Amino acid sequence: MSEPALVGVINADGTFTARYLHWAGTPTDTVAALRTIWADHFGRDTAALTVALLDRDWDRLCPACRHCQTKAIPVTVTGVGHALAAAQPPVQGRIATAERHGYTEWMYLIDDEARTVRVYEATVHDRWLLHSEHPLSHGAPPATARRYRRGDRVAVEYLDDPDEPLRPGDQGTVMRDQPPGSHTVTVVWDDGTILSMLLDCGDGIRLLTPSPDATTPGEQSR
Structure with missing residues (x-):
C-alpha cells in the first residue's frame, strides 16, 4: 500500500x-x-x-x-x-x-x-x-532482494501504467524463475492473464507465499 x-x-x-x-x-x-x-x-x-x-x-x-x-x-x-x-x-x-x-x-x-x-x-x-x-551509517547495506521463483504467490503493489488490466492487490503465481540480474517477473494472474512486471520501470509486487521449494522469504519492488 x-x-x-x-x-x-x-x-x-x-x-x-x-x-x-x-x-x-x-x-x-x-x-x-x-x-x-x-x-x-x-x-x-x-x-x-x-x-x-x-x-x-x-x-x-x-x-x-x-x-x-x-x-x-x-x-x-x-x-x-x-x-x-x-x-x-x-x-x-x-x-x-x-x-x-x-x-x-x-x-x-x-x-x-x-x-x-x-x-x-x-x-x-x-x-x-x-x-x-x-x-545514516548504522548497520550493513540492505541485502540484495530475493529473486522470485516459479510458484511464488505474489500481489500487485503498484503499477507503472494505470491502463494495465491489473490493480493493486490483484494476486497471481510466478510463471518462471526470475533470472539473475533481471528486473522482469512473469506472472500468471488469477484471472488467467499472463503479464510481465517490469520492476525497474515502475511496477511493484510483493511476495505473499513462497513456492514450496523456496526457503528464503523476501520482497522486491522497483
Missing part, C-alpha cells in the same frame, strides 16, 4: 524543508533506501543527498533505478528514484506547529550535522510526533 510521506532536511534554524514522496512504504523501507542512496550514490555526502531530495517531488525512492521514461514515470534520477513530472513548492515549517500535509502519514527529515534520519508520524490532530531517529 502507498503511504504518502514528506522527505527533506532539518535546517540550521530549526525549521524543515521537505518534498512530497508518494510511494514511501514503511519507515523501515524508506530509511533503508535513504541509507543506500547516501552511501552508494552520494559517497556519504549528506549535503549532496539533501540537495537532490529537495530538487523535486518524488513518486518513489529507488537506489537501483536506471533511466526509464514511461507514461507514468517521465523523470528518473539515476541512483535516487523516480520523480513526479509536476512539482509543488517545497513544504516548509516548524515541527511543533506544522500541520499534516494532505494525506501524508510520515515525514523523514535528514539532520546534515548529525547524519541521522528523524522519522515523524502524523497524529490524529494533524500534527507531527517524533517516531524514531536512525543514523
Whole structure:
C-alpha cells in the first residue's frame, strides 16, 4: 500500500524543508533506501543527498533505478528514484506547529550535522510526533532482494501504467524463475492473464507465499 510521506532536511534554524514522496512504504523501507542512496550514490555526502531530495517531488525512492521514461514515470534520477513530472513548492515549517500535509502519514527529515534520519508520524490532530531517529551509517547495506521463483504467490503493489488490466492487490503465481540480474517477473494472474512486471520501470509486487521449494522469504519492488 502507498503511504504518502514528506522527505527533506532539518535546517540550521530549526525549521524543515521537505518534498512530497508518494510511494514511501514503511519507515523501515524508506530509511533503508535513504541509507543506500547516501552511501552508494552520494559517497556519504549528506549535503549532496539533501540537495537532490529537495530538487523535486518524488513518486518513489529507488537506489537501483536506471533511466526509464514511461507514461507514468517521465523523470528518473539515476541512483535516487523516480520523480513526479509536476512539482509543488517545497513544504516548509516548524515541527511543533506544522500541520499534516494532505494525506501524508510520515515525514523523514535528514539532520546534515548529525547524519541521522528523524522519522515523524502524523497524529490524529494533524500534527507531527517524533517516531524514531536512525543514523545514516548504522548497520550493513540492505541485502540484495530475493529473486522470485516459479510458484511464488505474489500481489500487485503498484503499477507503472494505470491502463494495465491489473490493480493493486490483484494476486497471481510466478510463471518462471526470475533470472539473475533481471528486473522482469512473469506472472500468471488469477484471472488467467499472463503479464510481465517490469520492476525497474515502475511496477511493484510483493511476495505473499513462497513456492514450496523456496526457503528464503523476501520482497522486491522497483
